[in-house]
Amino acid sequence: MAAVAGVDEREYKRRIRAWTLYDWANSAFATTILAAVLPTYYSAVAGATLPSRAVATSYWSLGLSVSLFIVAILSPILGTVSDVIRGKKRFLAIFAGIGIIATALLVLVDTGDWALASVLAVLGRIGFNGSLSFYDALLPHVAKPEDQDWVSTRGYAMGYLGGGLLLAINVGMIFALPDNWGPRLSFLSVAIWWAAFSIPLFRQVPEPASASAKLAPGETVIGVSIKRLRDTMKDIQHYGELFKFLIAFLIYNDAIGTIIGVAAIYGAELGFGTVELILALLLVQFVGIPFSLIFGQLPSQEEKRRPLYLAFIIFNLIALPIAGVAGRAVLPLSISGAPSEPFVTVNGNFGEGIYLANGAETQYSGAWTNETIPAAELDATADAVYATSDEIGARLDFPFNGQQVELTYSLGPDHGIWAVEIDGAALLDEDGLPIAIDGYNSTVRHGDVVEYEAETAGEHTLMLINTGEKNPDSSGTVMTIGQVKVLPPIRQSSLPLIIVGLLVIQAVGAVFAYFLGRPLFTKLAESLNTQRSILLALVIYSVIAIWGFFLNSTVEYWFLAWMVAIVQGGSQALSRSLYSSMSPAAKSGEFFGLFAIMEKFSSIIGPLLFAFAAVTLGSSRPAILSLIAFFIIGGFLLMRVNVPKGVAVAKAEDAALLKTN
Secondary structure, eight states: OOTTTTOOHHHHHHHHHHHHHHHHHHHHIIIIIIIISHHHHIIIIITTTSSBHHHHHHHHHHHHHHHHHHHHHHHHHHHHHHHHHTOHHHHHHHHHHHHHHHHHHGGGOOTTOHHHHHHHHHHHHHHHHHHHHHHHHTHHHHSOGGGHHHHHHHHHHHHHHHHHHHHHHHHHHHHHSSTTHHHHHHHHHHHHHHHHHHHHHHHHSOOOOOSSOOOOTTOOHHHHHHHHHHHHHHTGGGGHHHHHHHHHHHHHHHHHHHHHHHHHHHHHHTTOOHHHHHHHHHHHHHHHHHHHHHHHHTTOTTOTTHHHHHHHHHHHHHHHHHHHHHHHHHSOHHHHOOOOOOOOOBTTBBOSEEEEOOHHHHTTSSOOBOOOOOHHHHHHOSTTTOEEEOOTTOEEEEEEEEEEEEEEEEEBTTBOEEEEEETTEEOBOTTSOBOEEEOBOSSOEEEEEEEEEEEEEEEEEEEEEEOSOOOTTOSOOBEEEEEEEEOOOOOOBOHHHHHHHHHHHHHHHHHHHHHHHHHHHHHHHHTOOHHHHHHHHHHHHHHHHHHHHHOOSHHHHHHHHHHHHHHHHHHHHHHHHHHHHTSOGGGHHHHHHHHHHHHHHHHHHHHHHHHHHHHHHTSHHHHHHHHHHHHHHHHHHHHTOOHHHHHHHHHHHHHHHHHHO
């Protein structure tokens, strides 16, 4: 049933290029819209009129869940329909069109447009995830069975490159363009990129043949599709190996998806800066390109360099953690980014911690308490927690020992403008102008935060002064302060030296692989197939989870990011190709619809369990460590999948359908 039979080599390669280019096209949505730009823009700009950042985050998460649920419901049904009516490309075009149009319309989202942003984000995610289901279903029709591993990994590599390039461009746009035009035009650029680079697939990849004969009198496409899907689920034992793989994939991909989803948040929790986190994301994008291709070659019996590739990967598995931990231990703090000694309270200047300005007690007298108030309460009510005054010249002094403080305040229609000083001197922005807080917002909004930094660490006083000035739209001069958080010492690190260290390790690894790869790893490399290559990736992910628990320096974070880049693309691409090999090509739409369900649930369950563990245990560190259980259980179940048996069932099913039609 595959569409590659009888195709000449030149046309075959052209179809593969066109198919993989769609990964290049849609990955811009994954990096800019899902990961880097839109979540922050939604909270800070589109959701500016919502009661708090917590509410904005909950609305964003709700939209994510809704879109994933819709795709999970539609994918197997529409996938089966696409098999029956010969419509994989048609449905891919419909979903891609929905995603592209919704993404383009995000350019209209400005301050307070959270409802519009929510609707467009949901539609964009439905289009993005829905199109991937049909895109994956084309794999067995584009690539020969023996080529599906490297074609799948090549797609992921193209996705890393395309998504990373546009993200880098968009980051430059955000910094270069005034107001909100940087993010808004970056959303439009994603839509244009997605649409333009999808064209080769629609032009050069043929529509696979229908899996069914003509409909009998009285039959409908939907009816036949639902019956086929129901029959597949009833006859689940017939596809036993395939469904065992799906369960294994659901479990281990939970952990992989969680690591991808929480990496930036985890880094921020450990005190790494925004620039470092964005650069680390770009590092994973670009480093993932060659390693995805390397992983795609590991199962190939025809690839003569497999021992070298395997040696290089295993060298990194051992060398990166050792070098990272050693770097934290022996390098100066100014290079490694390891934490300095915490700030403590001295001479009445508050050390690290959260300090409340209770409205009923403080009255701007300078009295503070370190009594902890739940974040939800701080977000939800101003009367009980916030210190409020509309008196012109009112001043709140906060003495602290440290360098950075995080101020939580509220906004409202009657709020004015407040000056910010440290040690009696006005803080200046990059243009040399005094920094001030404009508290005006058309609706009351609690829980907004801003950070301020003294020139040096030590004993200082943060001063907030009600200037009596106000926004032209404001009805008053109210100043409202909730709490001040003294942050840990700023991590100092040298990214150029860290990158040099990474490159040195890679150079040593290349030499090691070149001279010792064949003598030491030939037998092991010859034993690798797709299944065992995925298991190798899960071993590396287990090391990542263990290391993530102990990680506490910038050098380790970057070395760990490099380690994630080694396996992230390869593990997912080989999972896709292994599933494809055990799926009947004639039913690829139906079966990749089921695959999409597992992918979507792994996008929901893993992060929820991670959040539960983090809240219950009070830290994300144990939550990261808990992911090992997913890799161990998922790997154990994967080992029990009889892949040759599953492939034989798929081939027999295709042969039977071909004979019937």
